[in-house]
Amino acid sequence: xxxxxxxxxxxxxxxxxxxxxxxxxxxxxxxxxxxxxxxxxxxxxxxxxxxxxxxxxxxxxxxxxxxxxxxxxxxxxxxxxxxxxxxxxxxxxxxxxxxxxxxxxxxxxxxxxxxxxxxxxxxxxxxxxxxxxxxxxxxxxxxxxxxxxxxxxxxxxxxxxxxxxxxxxxxxxxxxxxxxxxxxxxxxxxxxxxxxxxxxxxxxxxxxxxxxxxxxxxxxxxxxxxxxxxxxxxxxxxxxxxxxxxxxxxxxxxxxxxxxxxxxxxxxxxxxxxxxxxx
Amino acid sequence: xxxxxxxxxxxxxxxxxxxxxxxxxxxxxxxxxxxxxxxxxxxxxxxxxxxxxxxxxxxxxxxxxxxxxxxxxxxxxxxxxxxxxxxxxxxxxxxxxxxxxxxxxxxxxxxxxxxxxxxxxxxxxxxxxxxxxxxxxxxxxxxxxxxxxxxxxxxxxxxxxxxxxxxxxxxxxxxxxxxxxxxxxxxxxxxxxxxxxxxxxxxxxxxxxxxxxxxxxxxxxxxxxxxxxxxxxxxxxxxxxxxxxxxxxxxxxxxxxxxxxxxxxxxxxxxxxxxxxxx
Numbered sequence: 001x002x003x004x005x006x007x008x009x010x011x012x013x014x015x016x017x018x019x020x021x022x023x024x025x026x027x028x029x030x031x032x033x034x035x036x037x038x039x040x041x042x043x044x045x046x047x048x049x050x051x052x053x054x055x056x057x058x059x060x061x062x063x064x065x066x067x068x069x070x071x072x073x074x075x076x077x078x079x080x081x082x083x084x085x086x087x088x089x090x091x092x093x094x095x096x097x098x099x100x101x102x103x104x105x106x107x108x109x110x111x112x113x114x115x116x117x118x119x120x121x122x123x124x125x126x127x128x129x130x131x132x133x134x135x136x137x138x139x140x141x142x143x144x145x146x147x148x149x150x151x152x153x154x155x156x157x158x159x160x161x162x163x164x165x166x167x168x169x170x171x172x173x174x175x176x177x178x179x180x181x182x183x184x185x186x187x188x189x190x191x192x193x194x195x196x197x198x199x200x201x202x203x204x205x206x207x208x209x210x211x212x213x214x215x216x217x218x219x220x221x222x223x224x225x226x227x228x229x230x231x232x233x234x235x236x237x238x239x240x241x242x243x244x245x246x247x248x249x250x251x252x253x254x255x256x257x258x259x260x261x262x263x264x265x266x267x268x269x270x271x272x273x274x275x276x277x278x279x
Numbered sequence: 280x281x282x283x284x285x286x287x288x289x290x291x292x293x294x295x296x297x298x299x300x301x302x303x304x305x306x307x308x309x310x311x312x313x314x315x316x317x318x319x320x321x322x323x324x325x326x327x328x329x330x331x332x333x334x335x336x337x338x339x340x341x342x343x344x345x346x347x348x349x350x351x352x353x354x355x356x357x358x359x360x361x362x363x364x365x366x367x368x369x370x371x372x373x374x375x376x377x378x379x380x381x382x383x384x385x386x387x388x389x390x391x392x393x394x395x396x397x398x399x400x401x402x403x404x405x406x407x408x409x410x411x412x413x414x415x416x417x418x419x420x421x422x423x424x425x426x427x428x429x430x431x432x433x434x435x436x437x438x439x440x441x442x443x444x445x446x447x448x449x450x451x452x453x454x455x456x457x458x459x460x461x462x463x464x465x466x467x468x469x470x471x472x473x474x475x476x477x478x479x480x481x482x483x484x485x486x487x488x489x490x491x492x493x494x495x496x497x498x499x500x501x502x503x504x505x506x507x508x509x510x511x512x513x514x515x516x517x518x519x520x521x522x523x524x525x526x527x528x529x530x531x532x533x534x535x536x537x538x539x540x541x542x543x544x545x546x547x548x549x550x551x552x553x554x555x556x557x558x
Contacts, residue, residue, distance in 0.1 A: 188544035265467035
């Protein structure tokens with residue numbers, strides 16, 4: 001099988017390396033920066049540096065570029081992809097990608113996809129052949145009952161993903177606002193405290209963990225946050241409401257309410273951990 | 280040297296094991312629950328199960344119990360400790376402990392102390408002989424210029440702590456509100472979202488890290504939060520202000536402001552990571 005990967009950053013580079021590691025597929029890599037292409041070829045992450053004409057021979061094309069660029073690229077190259085082939089994206093928001101594309105009549109099958117993994121550092125130089133090991137791969141197809149989706153689920157398992165999930169683009173974006181985006185917002189809101197730079201020598205694991213994802217790519221995430229503003233702002237509101245509940249209880253020395261809130265948090269967290277452990 | 284440890288939970292149990300591992304000191308362990316004492320003795324974490332009369336032979340006594348209980352215990356046993364010996368605590372708040380004790384005339388030296396390490400699980404059964412490896416040990420002495428403080432700094436290094444810091448109880452509590460307490464509050468506020476239980480299969484590392492400390496001991500932390508309410512509520516206010524900045528920028532699709540906020544967060548986080556890496 002020929003697989004084209006458009007964009008060899010952290011996500012695309014890691015996918016290329018992962019596919020090379022687990023399959024015999026022929027991987028064609030595309031990147032604006034020629035140095036990155038050369039390096040990817042040299043280190044064996046790809047078999048060929050891609051040209052537009054290669055898309056016609058690609059059975060699977062994976063777009064690993066920013067959301068805005070993803071829709072643009074597909075529209076621009078609509079007749080360059082192989083007829084009947086499969087094209088997927090990897091963006092962290094799905095309505096923005098799927099809504100326009102699912103309303104079009106395409107000569108190939110497009111399925112929205114989101115590999116749930118990342119690092120605080122980006123670029124091909126930080127890509128890994130095990131970034132997706134045990135991760136979830138989410139698909140938001142137009143039609144859940146299609147052979148291309150079955151193929152993707154199998155392929156995900158084959159290259160090391162731990163789990164696949166299928167949902168709608170809308171539901172994906174609502175869930176991702178909670179599981180990923182708000183986590184990034186709050187890590188950033190946290191380190192922006194005026195006391196942030198005074199903590200030296202006093203940081204416990206809690207600070208380190210909660211603030212980890214504050215090392216953020218501001219260009220990508222600005223786009224992702226604004227693309228999912230309704231769901232994300234609901235999560236921010238919910239978080240602020242909960243913070244105010246804690247604040248009132250602490251301010252009033254209301255031990256009973258505070259203990260109840262903390263216990264509830266612990267029970268939810270324990271339940272989530274148990275479910276993840278079982279899966 | 281004889282070392283008494285009062286309370287063999289996660290903190291005291293780990294200190295006992297750590298001291299046994301790194302020194303030849305004779306460790307005497309105290310715990311309300313006799314089964315815990317028997318187990319600690321059996322597994323070699325302590326050399327002797329403590330009785331009150333043992334305090335008279337202890338050169339160093341380390342209290343590893345809750346804040347309320349700490350001050351009570353010292354007042355109750357004021358004449359049981361060895362004259363001229365050193366007594367320290369391990370509580371996560373320091374004004375509540377140090378203010379009343381530093382105003383008393385004690386026949387021993389008391390120094391407020393806080394080993395900056397913990398786990399999401401408590402009790403002797405979860406204690407580790409490497410919990411404090413590379414951690415910070417904070418001291419909030421009445422007088423910075425005393426031989427007991429010099430001894431503690433040396434001793435901390437000897438048993439594997441990575442760093443010691445000396446500050447006032449007031450400053451400690453202000454910093455800890457930021458580096459530890461608010462991290463716990465926001466992890467809990469996060470998992471209390473109505474969407475918390477719907478995320479199955481969609482969780483990325485960001486959710487896992489940010490929510491880790493939501494597995495909280497609600498009894499201990501209720502006490503710690505209320506004991507440090509002024510500083511902690513200031514941090515909650517600051518966090519809510521920052522969250523609202525993000526929300527406004529996202530809601531208004533204000534890319535420029537959002538990018539600026541995220542970039543600022545990233546730069547702070549990178550600076551903090553660099554400082555920690557250098558230390």
